[in-house]
Amino acid sequence: MSDGKDDGGAAPGRRRRSWTLDEKRRVVDESLAEGASIAEVARRYDLNANQLFTWRRQLAVEPAGLSDLAPILPVTITPETAAEYSGPAPTCQMEIVLSEGDRIIVWADVEAAALTRVLKALSRR
Template sequence: MISVGKDGELAPIRRKRRSWNRDDKRRIVDESREEGASIAEVTRRHALNANQLFTWRREFNLDPAARKTITPILPVTIAPDTAAEGSTSGSRGQMEIVLSEGDRILVWADVETAALSRVLKALSRR
């Protein structure tokens, strides 16, 4: 849109940036979650961009697509070195990971972090 200034010059109309308080955001997000609600209708009714509403839905963690799978934190114990005394091949530079099902993973000091991460992620999906 264009307006005519006092000097007769054409100038674009500047829109004011609206700010929404948390209660208003929550109310609009709740409205978008109602049975049969249409995102397009809700955003049109409140003069919002759909992207803004989806951002608010993520902010309130109500958008199932935005929920991330949370990997449970597993207990860790540090066990004493069980290598035979006098053995030179002991467990120096290695780590043993014991999973809850009893599976064991031996990891040596030279393992690549990225490779170990992939293995652990794959195991956590079982």
């Protein structure tokens, strides 16, 4: 016999827990603490780690350090025709122009890890 409550498809005999917004914030804040493990925090509250990630997105929080990164700027790709281009034969390279006017030119063989280190160093200036 049903008690009239929706269990959301939970296993028989098991009721679905309802979390208040304050409870969710407290658990999310705990998951953002220095050295915290998402899996451990989730287990402590009998949650699936995916649910905790969902709450973090819903509450629009950023893990520590993400707000320190440089903002993402719009990129414009403009095609060059043969008549407009008078330099040497094109090579596989990319030019990155930062908001402060700094330019970085990298070739196709640049290692992603090295480029990441350079960009992070420049963003900390």
